[in-house]
Every structure is written in C-alpha cells, then in structure tokens.
Amino acid sequence: MSFRFTNRIQNTPKSFIREILKVTQDPSIISFAGGLPNPSLFPIEALQEAARETLATAGARALQYSTTEGHAELRAWIAARYERRGISVDPDQVLITTGSQQCLDLLGKLFIENGDEVILERPSYLGTIQAFTMFEPRFVTVDLEEDGPNLEQAEKLLATGRPKLFYAVPNFQNPSGLTYSRAKREALGALLRKYPETIFIEDDPYGELRFSGEHHKPLYAFTEGRSIMLGSFSKITVPGFRLGWMVAPPEIIRLAVKAKQAADLHSSTFNQFVIAEYLKRHSIDDHIAKITDRYGAQAKAMVAALEREAPAGVSFTRPEGGMFSWVTLPAGKGSCMDLFNLAIEQKVAFVPGMPFYTDGTGQDTLRLNFSNASEATIDEGITRLCRCMRDFLK
Numbered sequence: 001m002s003f004r005f006t007n008r009i010q011n012t013p014k015s016f017i018r019e020i021l022k023v024t025q026d027p028s029i030i031s032f033a034g035g036l037p038n039p040s041l042f043p044i045e046a047l048q049e050a051a052r053e054t055l056a057t058a059g060a061r062a063l064q065y066s067t068t069e070g071h072a073e074l075r076a077w078i079a080a081r082y083e084r085r086g087i088s089v090d091p092d093q094v095l096i097t098t099g100s101q102q103c104l105d106l107l108g109k110l111f112i113e114n115g116d117e118v119i120l121e122r123p124s125y126l127g128t129i130q131a132f133t134m135f136e137p138r139f140v141t142v143d144l145e146e147d148g149p150n151l152e153q154a155e156k157l158l159a160t161g162r163p164k165l166f167y168a169v170p171n172f173q174n175p176s177g178l179t180y181s182r183a184k185r186e187a188l189g190a191l192l193r194k195y196p197e198t199i200f201i202e203d204d205p206y207g208e209l210r211f212s213g214e215h216h217k218p219l220y221a222f223t224e225g226r227s228i229m230l231g232s233f234s235k236i237t238v239p240g241f242r243l244g245w246m247v248a249p250p251e252i253i254r255l256a257v258k259a260k261q262a263a264d265l266h267s268s269t270f271n272q273f274v275i276a277e278y279l280k281r282h283s284i285d286d287h288i289a290k291i292t293d294r295y296g297a298q299a300k301a302m303v304a305a306l307e308r309e310a311p312a313g314v315s316f317t318r319p320e321g322g323m324f325s326w327v328t329l330p331a332g333k334g335s336c337m338d339l340f341n342l343a344i345e346q347k348v349a350f351v352p353g354m355p356f357y358t359d360g361t362g363q364d365t366l367r368l369n370f371s372n373a374s375e376a377t378i379d380e381g382i383t384r385l386c387r388c389m390r391d392f393l394k
C-alpha cells in the first residue's frame with residue numbers, strides 16, 4: 001500500500017542523532033554522543049514537593065484546560081528573569097511553549113513559505129534544520145567563527161533583502177560550544193538594525209549554564225526589539241516537563257498564539273504550575289550553580305584530555321558553558337563516519353558533524369557532549385578517541 005504523504009515530511013531528515021544513539025546504547029561504550037542534561041542533577045525531591053503543593057492548593061485549576069499564552073505567574077517570572085541581563089520584557093510578550101523546540105515549529109508556520117531564505121550558522125542546531133525543513137525553506141549559511149558569525153558573509157546575505165529569518169544560538173552553541181563575543185554582538189546588532197526586514201531568532205537554552213567568563217547581553221538588546229528570544233526550562237530544571245518560551249513583539253506573539261492554539265491548545269497546565277511553585281520555593285540560582293559546577297568540571301576534564309592527547313592538526317573548542325565541545329580534523333582525510341566506526345570498535349562514541357550542515361559538508365567535524373560522564377571516564381574516553389584519530393589520520 002502506498003500512502004500519499006506530503007513532500008514536506010518525506011524531505012525532512014530523520015534525527016541522525018537518535019539513530020546514532022541506538023548504536024551507543026551498549027553500556028560498555030563511553031558515549032560523548034548524547035545531548036542530554038545530567039539526570040543526577042534533576043531536582044526530583046523539590047519537584048515532588050512542588051507537585052504535592054500544586055495539587056493541594058491549586059488542584060482543579062492546575063488540572064484544567066488553560067490559556068494558550070501560558071500560566072501568568074510563569075510568564076511574569078520569565079519576563080523578570082531577563083532584567084538580570086539588562087533587558088526589559090513585558091509578560092505579555094512571553095508565550096509559554098511545549099519545549100523551546102515548539103517555538104521553531106510555530107515560527108516556521110508564521111514565516112516560512114516554500115523557497116523562502118533562512119540564514120543559519122554553519123554548523124547549526126539539528127533540531128532547527130529539521131523543524132524548518134518541514135516548511136521547505138532555502139537555507140543559506142554564515143560560517144561560525146571562534147567569536148561568532150562571519151559578519152561579511154552575514155552582511156552579504158542580509159543586503160539582498162531576501163532572508164526572512166536569521167536563526168542563531170549565540171551562547172554555548174549546540175553543536176559547537178561557541179559563544180558570540182561582546183564585540184560581535186554589537187557589530188551583528190548594528191547589521192540587523194541596518195537590515196530590519198530579516199528577523200533574528202536568538203535561541204538560548206544554554207545561556208544560564210556559564211561556568212567561566214562573563215555573561216553577555218542577548219542580541220535582543222542590540223536589535224531594537226525586532227528579534228525573537230527563545231528560552232527553555234529543559235537545561236536549568238528538567239526536559240521532561242517540556243516547557244520553553246518565546247519572547248517576541250506583540251504582533252508576532254498574537255500570531256504565534258493562533259498557531260499554537262491550532263497545534264496543542266496550550267502546554268501542560270500542571271507542569272507549568274509545578275515549575276512556578278518550584279521557582280517560588282527554591283533558589284534557581286543555587287540550582288544553576290550546582291549544574292555549572294558539575295558541567296564546568298566535566299568540560300575542564302575534556303579540554304585537558306584533548307590538549308594532552310589530540311594529534312597535531314586537530315583543533316577543538318574550549319566552551320565556557322553549555323554541554324558541548326566541537327572537534328575539527330585536518331581537512332580532506334576522509335569522512336568522520338569512518339572515524340565513528342573505528343571509535344565504536346574501541347567503545348567510544350561521538351556525533352559525526354555532517355547533520356549539523358545543510359550543504360552536505362562537515363565530514364571533518366565531530367560533536368562531543370561532556371555533561372554525562374565522570375571526569376575519569378571523560379579522560380579515558382578522550383584518550384581512546386584520540387588513539388582512533390591517530391589511526392584515522394595516518
């Protein structure tokens with residue numbers, strides 16, 4: 001039987017990472033392939049207490065259908081949180097979503113028609129490539145450098161007036177771990193003000209997870225409110241609640257609400273109430289400090305092992321936050337899929353870089369996740385991986 005599926009779904013790639021994760025299920029494999037927050041840091045007891053309190057005091061309200069925009073208390077909390085970065089946000093500009101991933105789907109529905117240009121960083125977040133591909137855009141890219149996007153390439157694209165969206169992850173990017181410098185933020189902000197037809201989407205699930213260096217202002221501060229910020233509770237509390245948000249100008253929020261109504265009416269009322277209760281009872285800053293202490297130690301172990309073991313010509317990022325480091329092999333030595341197969345034989349796994357590119361390149365790159373292994377395991381895993389790299393590069 002043949003089903004008459006849309007081109008849209010048939011052309012959308014399966015999550016390559018989920019496929020890779022199947023191979024790395026074997027517990028004897030040291031896996032740097034995942035992208036999950038460390039579950040030992042989930043505030044389970046505190047959430048249990050918040051859930052009990054929610055049922056006792058807000059009972060039926062927390063279990064009823066609710067507004068699409070989201071729980072007022074949570075929207076107010078999110079708006080207030082931006083003040084720490086010197087940004088003023090009205091709670092009415094906040095839409096609570098089912099993970100920040102849903103924002104990508106909603107924004108695709110609002111902005112992307114078949115063939116519309118969308119600027120991505122090169123490499124870019126796979127989940128966005130997947131979500132936007134559903135709307136059949138034409139991806140154009142700007143190289144991501146150590147301190148942010150290549151501005152000449154960005155201006156060339158923006159100057160055509162064609163790109164409708166510019167999607168970026170300026171803090172501890174997934175997959176590269178890279179962060180935009182203050183100077184690049186200012187310069188990119190100036191470009192975005194010069195070409196205001198293109199809307200900037202600033203996806204920031206990792207921004208709070210800074211373990212070294214200084215926090216920077218979001219790009220939002222430099223774009224006169226024409227950009228959209230995405231945020232998430234997944235990395236600062238738990239991903240299983242599926243709660244994220246979008247901050248945008250009121251006209252965009254109005255239409256995003258319409259799109260969200262059509263998609264799922266609203267995000268889980270109960271989960272929103274429980275998170276709001278948790279945030280009232282506990283210091284999120286203390287919790288984030290625990291996460292950054294842990295991830296900071298894990299990142300340090302990974303970078304130290306790479307510095308010691310990486311063969312000549314291999315470069316890697318030194319993240320100041322988030323969950324990933326990114327390795328670049330000397331060009332033209334073959335596909336890192338072959339390195340992946342060698343590494344699996346040596347019981348160590350990573351994510352080959354190709355799926356983070358929309359132009360079929362990336363064969364000489366790989367993503368390493370450090371949030372899920374002990375420092376000793378990271379050391380051993382990187383030692384094995386670098387041994388495989390030496391064989392691969394021979």
Ligand SMILES: Cc1ncc(COP(=O)(O)O)c(C=O)c1O
Nearest residue numbers: 099100101125169174232234244
């Ligand atoms: C850059 C980026 N954006 C968005 C998401 C989606 O997160 P969530 O839907 O859990 O908020 C992720 C998840 O890993 C991510 O890395």
